Structure formats: C-alpha cells, structure tokens
Amino acid sequence: MITIDRLSRRYGSFTAVDDISFEVRPGSVTGFLGPNGAGKSTAMRMMVGLTPPSSGAATVLGRPYRSLPNPGREVGVLLDAGAQHGGRTGREVLTLAAVLMGVGRARVDAMLALVGLSPTEARRRVKHYSLGMRQRLGIAHALLGDPQVLILDEPANGLDPAGIHWMRGLLRDFAARGGTVLLSSHLLHEVEVVADELVLIGRGRIVAQGAKTELLASTSTVVGSDDLDVLADALEAAGITVTRTGGRTLVAAAPLDRVGRLAAAERLALTELRASEGGGLEQMFLELTADDAREAVGA
Numbered sequence: 451m452i453t454i455d456r457l458s459r460r461y462g463s464f465t466a467v468d469d470i471s472f473e474v475r476p477g478s479v480t481g482f483l484g485p486n487g488a489g490k491s492t493a494m495r496m497m498v499g500l501t502p503p504s505s506g507a508a509t510v511l512g513r514p515y516r517s518l519p520n521p522g523r524e525v526g527v528l529l530d531a532g533a534q535h536g537g538r539t540g541r542e543v544l545t546l547a548a549v550l551m552g553v554g555r556a557r558v559d560a561m562l563a564l565v566g567l568s569p570t571e572a573r574r575r576v577k578h579y580s581l582g583m584r585q586r587l588g589i590a591h592a593l594l595g596d597p598q599v600l601i602l603d604e605p606a607n608g609l610d611p612a613g614i615h616w617m618r619g620l621l622r623d624f625a626a627r628g629g630t631v632l633l634s635s636h637l638l639h640e641v642e643v644v645a646d647e648l649v650l651i652g653r654g655r656i657v658a659q660g661a662k663t664e665l666l667a668s669t670s671t672v673v674g675s676d677d678l679d680v681l682a683d684a685l686e687a688a689g690i691t692v693t694r695t696g697g698r699t700l701v702a703a704a705p706l707d708r709v710g711r712l713a714a715a716e717r718l719a720l721t722e723l724r725a726s727e728g729g730g731l732e733q734m735f736l737e738l739t740a741d742d743a744r745e746a747v748g749a
C-alpha cells in the first residue's frame with residue numbers, strides 16, 4: 451500500500467506538486483498519468499524520500515520510505531534509468547545492490563534472465579547500454595529484493611513494442627500475486643492497457659482519479675462557452691461535477707442533452723458541445739497536454 455496524503459512541493463513561488471492525495475492498493479496497478487512537467491517525478495521522488503515535501507506526507511507499507519529498515523526488500527524503485535553508474539557493468543550494478551540488500555547472488559542471474567539481458571550484455575558497461583537496456587536493468591534492480599511494492603517512473607520509455615508488451619505482463623503478474631504497483635507515464639494509452647486505477651495529474655494537481663473502468667465508462671460531455679465561469683456555476687448548481695482543464699472547454703459529468711438544456715436555460719451561447727469519448731479522460735488529457743505542450747509556447 452502507498453498512501454499519499456495532501457502532498458505538496460514548492461520551488462520558490464512555483465508549486466510543482468499541489469496538495470495531492472491518493473492510495474495505491476495491493477493487488478492493483480495504478481497508472482500515474484500526466485503531461486511533461488505535471489509533477490509526476492517530483493511526487494514519486496517524495497514517495498521514496500529523495501525530495502522532501504513542502505507539506506503533506508507519503509507512506510509506503512504504512513511508514514515513510516526512509517524509515518523502512520531495508521527498503522530494497524520492500525519497495526522496488528525505478529526513477530531515472532539514466533542515473534545508473536555508467537562505468538559498471540549491468541551485472542556489477544545488480545551484484546552490488548544484492549550485497550547491500552542482503553539477497554543471494556543467484557537472484558542477480560534470475561533477474562537478468564527475467565528482464566532479457568543476455569550474459570554478454572550483462573558484462574558490458576552500462577554507459578554502452580541503449581535506453582531500453584537501461585530500463586530493463588532498472589526493472590531488474592527494482593525487482594531484485596523481491597519487494598511487495600513497485601514505484602516506476604516512465605518504465606516504458608525507450609522500450610520497443612515487444613519490451614512494452616513484456617513489461618505489461620510482468621506488472622500484471624506482479625499485481626496478480628498481491629503486489630502494489632504505481633507507474634507513471636505521459637501517454638494515456640500506455641497505462642490504460644495495464645492499469646486498474648488511474649490518477650491523472652496536471653500542473654501539480656490531480657484532475658481525475660478512480661477505477662479505470664469507471665473513468666473510461668462514465669458518461670460525460672465536453673462543453674465550451676465564452677463564459678466558462680457562468681457555465682461551470684450553472685452545472686455545479688445542478689449537481690453536475692465539472693472538471694476545469696484550463697482550456698476553453700469543461701468536462702461535465704452528465705449526458706450531452708442535460709448539459710445542453712441547462713446551458714439553454716441559462717441563455718448561454720455554447721462554442722462546443724459533444725459527448726466525450728473515454729469518459730472524458732482522453733479529452734482532459736489532451737487539453738492538459740495541449741496547455742502544457744512546449745511546442746504551443748509562442749505559437
């Protein structure tokens with residue numbers, strides 16, 4: 451179990467993670483989704499004690515990560531696959547970690563085999579590894595201590611389609627055996643396939659969270675107006691949950707005809723009104739991504 455309770459991180463006047471709360475339960479895979487710069491890595495770094503929170507708390511298996519006696523045996527972490535020591539071979543990286551964690555050397559071979567790094571590749575220095583090979587080594591490292599919890603930041607980065615398929619199977623098996631998995635991604639479809647639960651983050655704040663099936667199946671409507679505040683007030687007054695995505699539209703948790711009738715009653719001109727695909731998740735994600743897209747700056 452991972453518990454995130456009102457976690458925030460500020461850098462000067464900039465808030466990278468803004469009051470987020472969620473739980474990741476055993477036996478499930480939770481996808482932590484958001485565009486580049488949304489705050490995923492910062493949140494994960496706080497979960498494993500690498501970045502101190504400005505406020506709030508994160509616990510793993512009921513304790514702050516830093517107070518776990520042998521964290522590698524309980525929590526497997528993959529944060530930045532590029533951060534491994536380039537001068538060591540893949541096997542050395544794992545062997546050193548095995549010694550530190552107190553796990554047998556046999557486990558090193560088992561993990562190398564599991565992630566598909568051949569004996570020849572394991573003898574090569576990490577600086578000569580491709581990104582995909584580094585990710586595989588990072589996953590082997592995370593699994594080395596046979597942990598109950600996995601915290602993986604963009605583990606699919608650099609993996610080829612076969613590698614992504616393999617990793618999904620691995621994470622599903624891990625969860626099926628009662629493990630707890632949190633994995634981040636900036637690609638909705640990448641985690642949609644593997645996750646049971648989704649937490650969507652944009653600009654440091656959680657904009658949607660819940661069971662994937664519910665989030666994707668719920669009826670919702672994308673609606674735009676020149677006066678979004680009045681529209682949002684009217685929808686909320688009618689008991690409809692409104693998600694402000696920061697774009698020129700809202701996602702209203704109600705069917706299209708109901709949203710249209712409410713807007714008409716308020717005599718509001720609409721610039722957009724359509725049923726949202728994927729329960730609005732795709733739309734929310736696209737808008738978050740569009741707002742934050744680097745290429746949109748100055749466009």
Ligand SMILES: Nc1ncnc2c1ncn2[C@@H]1O[C@H](COP(=O)(O)OP(=O)(O)OP(=O)(O)O)[C@@H](O)[C@H]1O
Nearest residue numbers: 461465466484485486487488489490491492493636
């Ligand atoms: N040490 C730091 N000092 C100042 N700002 C920081 C620091 N670390 C992160 N940030 C900022 O916090 C925001 C969130 O960054 P973070 O790396 O958590 O995002 P992310 O969702 O993981 O993005 P990506 O998908 O690109 O990895 C960014 O705007 C980033 O520039």
